Amino acid sequence: MMMAFSNNNDQELGLGLGLSLVHGENCRQKKKEEEEGPCSNIKAYPSLTLGPEQDSRSSQSAGVSSFSNSSSSIKRERDEEFLLDLDEEENKKNGNPRKKLRLTKQQSALLEDSFIHHSTLNPKQKQELAKKLNLRARQVEVWFQNRRARTKLKQTEAECEILKKWCERLREENKRLQKELQHLKSMKTNNK
DNA sequence: CTACTAGGCTACGTTACCTCA
DNA sequence: AATGAGGTAACGTAGCCTAGT
DSSP states (O other), X not given: OOEEEOOOTTSOOOEEEOOOOSSOSSHHHHXXXXXXXXXXXXXXXXXXXXXXXXXXGGGOOOSSGGGSOOOHHHHHHHHHHHHHHHHHHHHHHTTOOOOOOOOOHHHHHHHHHHHHHOSSOOXXXXXXXXXHHTOOHHHHHHHHHHHHHHHHHHHHHHHHHHHHHHHHHHHHXXXXXXXXXXXXXXXXXXXX
């Protein structure tokens, strides 16, 4: 985050706004961090830049974790997962509308706790968490997707608020400088 | 070495269900 | 009891990456 504001009358008025995500600019790196252990700088701090935002899709991670685990236990769990998904398919076919799951407080708390340590999960972590929560891995995956989206939305909103405030300050500063300029001009004409 | 493909992951946008005022 | 708004679980899609061929 970078901001520079020069307020000296003799100097040029300068302002710099920068939006740099403190955490998670490079998802691949982020993923690596998460696979290696808890990340200390996981919190996203609102920060600013002006200008086109980088397309998040262009810097996203992919495929790293999917090759990190091929144990038979994971395979077995995936098979079980597959069967559960088949049940769901059957329900759909039978016209049973899918009831929307409400997570219990304990489930939400554990998910939140995991999210603090890892904003993305590798397959092993996902399976383990799903087992703990008595949910399907797909549900854990979806929860994390939505949680990341909520985080990003809140961050965007926060950044928007900061930008608004800065905009307001600049407006005020501009007004003040215009007044001052006007004053100096009138002084100059009076001295003639 | 290069090109292509399959499989897996994520972000993003959307839908649909649920809760609550 | 009805209803509209907000929250969120779940889904569909596009883009990217890696491993295998």
